Amino acid sequence: MQTLDFSPVVAYRFTPQLSAGAGIDIYYSRLGVNYLVYPGMFGQPFETTSKIDADGMGYGGSLGLLYRGKNYSIGLKYKSGFSIDYDGDYKVPNIVNEDASLKMDFPHIAGIGLALYPNQKLKIEFDAEWMGYSCMEEIPVEITGLASYEMPKNWDDCYTFSMGTEYRKSDNVKLRGGIAYLTNSMPDSTWDPSLPGADSIVVIAGGEFSGRMGTLDVSLGLNLFMEREIDEGGPYDGKYSSTGYFCTLAYKKSF
Secondary structure (H helix, E strand, O other): OEEEEEOOEEEEEOOOOEEEEEEEEEEEEEEEEEOOEOOOOOOOOOEOOOEEEEEEEEEEEEEEEEEEOOOEEEEEEEEOOEEEEEEEEEEEOOOEEEEEEEEEEEOOEEEEEEEEOOOOOEEEEEEEEEEOHHHOOEEEEEEOOOEEEEEEOOOOOEEEEEEEEEEEOOOOEEEEEEEEEEOOOOOHHHOOOOOOOOOEEEEEEEEEEEEOOEEEEEEEEEEEEOOEEEOOOOOOOEEEOOEEEEEEEEEEOOO
């Protein structure tokens, strides 16, 4: 899954200590699902290389609240859940090539963060986040001329706990690093290899670089998924492990 989030945001400072912000999230998502096992629309499932390629758009909103004390700050955030209707193709090599559509619900997200400032250059931050993935009960799929069916998911809510630091090297350069622990939302009963469903540890490093043209924010991350064993008597039984890499790039300009 590849997702682009375009989010225009406005913020207002009520007092020197208290500020708030709100934004609109516009999502564009591309989805590629590879099946080790055919969904079984022609009877019993059998091994194949069937695949769904689709894309779609969704819309949501976000809110934030920040209070700054003398040597600390505390913030709250909320991002609304949203749905995306995907349209694309369903293919089984040399057998099927049809239009396909599916719908996915994405979770509400709420979080809290506490930042401590031992001195003017150093910040230490602790964060906790809740993601309401229990909204992902099933994914309805429709393949033109073949079948309509529902993929059961029955996911659970999950949590993230993280700690990070920021060092202000100069007025124009900030260096950052952190570590996070993420819990898994996928139960054994509906687990499949399309997503790396396991608890994981994420390590991130990056920085913020400012100039007359604006501010560039860069980060690099490593996601270490813990080994997971599935023993449900199904086609995906086995032990799984994976590693993820990611990069984020953001630009902002104040007027």
